[in-house]
Amino acid sequence: MNQWKNFSKGLIVENAVFVQVLGMCPTLGTTTSAYNGLGMGLATTFVLLMSNIVVSMVRNFIPDKVRIPAFIVIIASFVTVVQLTMQAYVPALYKELGLFIPLIVVNCLVLGRAEAFASKNNVWAAAIDGLGMGLGFTLALFMLGSVREILGAGSWLGFKFIKGDGMLLFVLAPGAFLALAYLISIMNKVSKKKA
Amino acid sequence: MAKKESTFLNMFLALTLVTLVSSAILGYVYELTKEPIAKAKAERQNAALRNVLPEYNNDPVKEMYKKAVDGDTLYFFPARKDSALVGIAVETFSPKGFGGMIRLMVGFLPDGTINKIAVLEHNETPGLGDKMEASKSDFSLQFDGKNPKTFKLSVKKDGGDVDAITASTISSRAFCDAVERAYKNLDLTKGGAQ
Numbered sequence: 439m440n441q442w443k444n445f446s447k448g449l450i451v452e453n454a455v456f457v458q459v460l461g462m463c464p465t466l467g468t469t470t471s472a473y474n475g476l477g478m479g480l481a482t483t484f485v486l487l488m489s490n491i492v493v494s495m496v497r498n499f500i501p502d503k504v505r506i507p508a509f510i511v512i513i514a515s516f517v518t519v520v521q522l523t524m525q526a527y528v529p530a531l532y533k534e535l536g537l538f539i540p541l542i543v544v545n546c547l548v549l550g551r552a553e554a555f556a557s558k559n560n561v562w563a564a565a566i567d568g569l570g571m572g573l574g575f576t577l578a579l580f581m582l583g584s585v586r587e588i589l590g591a592g593s594w595l596g597f598k599f600i601k602g603d604g605m606l607l608f609v610l611a612p613g614a615f616l617a618l619a620y621l622i623s624i625m626n627k628v629s630k631k632k633a
Numbered sequence: 634m635a636k637k638e639s640t641f642l643n644m645f646l647a648l649t650l651v652t653l654v655s656s657a658i659l660g661y662v663y664e665l666t667k668e669p670i671a672k673a674k675a676e677r678q679n680a681a682l683r684n685v686l687p688e689y690n691n692d693p694v695k696e697m698y699k700k701a702v703d704g705d706t707l708y709f710f711p712a713r714k715d716s717a718l719v720g721i722a723v724e725t726f727s728p729k730g731f732g733g734m735i736r737l738m739v740g741f742l743p744d745g746t747i748n749k750i751a752v753l754e755h756n757e758t759p760g761l762g763d764k765m766e767a768s769k770s771d772f773s774l775q776f777d778g779k780n781p782k783t784f785k786l787s788v789k790k791d792g793g794d795v796d797a798i799t800a801s802t803i804s805s806r807a808f809c810d811a812v813e814r815a816y817k818n819l820d821l822t823k824g825g826a827q
Binding site for chain 1: 637638639640643644647648651652655658659662663666669670673674677758759760761
């Protein structure tokens with residue numbers, strides 16, 4: 439199978455957020471700023487990459503009937519590794535993302551890739567797939583975080599370019615839904631034109 | 634290699650092995666990150682202490698004492714310079730915030746005057762209640778140099794001396810509540826007697 443296709447499908451064509459609409463909980467909850475979105479995306483990418491590799495490695499050794507609990511244990515372990523590491527080395531970001539880090543375990547994107555792709559493909563393909571899907575997810579979260587931060591706080595990645603507050607609605611919860619809806623519709627418009 | 638059959642023994646072995654290996658890895662990572670996590674936590678606490686207290690040269694964390702009030706705990710950090718008490722920082726809280734718990738670090742001078750207040754933790758609405766952070770508005774600065782003996786710690790709407798944050802009276806009340814709790818439980822003789 440063409441590895442480039444494996445990688446790039448996660449970025450645009452099968453983008454987890456914009457096309458498959460998976461992993462909505464962290465997508466809506468953590469994207470109050472571009473930096474938070476980026477941090478959450480990269481944490482998920484790491485978990486996705488590692489769990490895809492390990493699941494693919496053990497796929498012939500796990501009996502079918504217990505594959506879901508086994509995959510979940512593998513995923514949860516990597517999430518805990520990420521959690522401890524973030525707590526130790528980026529405490530500020532950890533404080534900001536807080537509860538959403540342990541919640542990566544139940545992100546259906548991660549288990550979805552383990553079940554649908556990694557458990558049926560070799561290690562190399564699974565790693566590429568995990569990386570592509572993760573980076574696509576990161577890209578989406580970063581875009582959504584950027585839009586919300588620029589409109590809501592008048593800053594980008596922490597650099598303020600207006601005085602005072604922006605349209606606060608976009609930093610609050612409803613703004614996440616609005617911004618996401620507009621981004622998805624723009625993506626649909628663009629991809630339709632191409633086809 | 635053919636896929637393993639879903640027999641009881643195979644399932645048992647597979648799950649046992651997966652959980653064993655996972656727990657071993659987690660134990661190792663936990664040991665590895667234990668120290669940096671503790672260090673990061675202490676770093677944050679020290680930064681808050683240095684921020685709210687006048688210059689000191691002892692270790693307030695070592696002399697810390699606790700007091701349980703209202704279902705939670707207050708932490709007192711006495712600061713000394715050449716063994717003379719120069720201030721006490723109090724880690725205080727209020728459950729009355731608009732988004733739940735608010736935690737502050739309040740620095741008091743030996744005569745009970747508020748030196749400076751830092752917000753440690755809050756869940757207030759962005760753009761409204763979060764103006765309690767010193768980086769977002771001057772709200773918390775109005776307490777600096779005021780003595781609660783003469784400065785009434787409640788918002789003007791409630792007959793106090795504090796200018797509330799516009800449109801965030803609940804957050805402002807909670808802030809005052811936390812400072813008031815710290816002041817009420819502050820025993821300045823205790824820090825000095827040690």
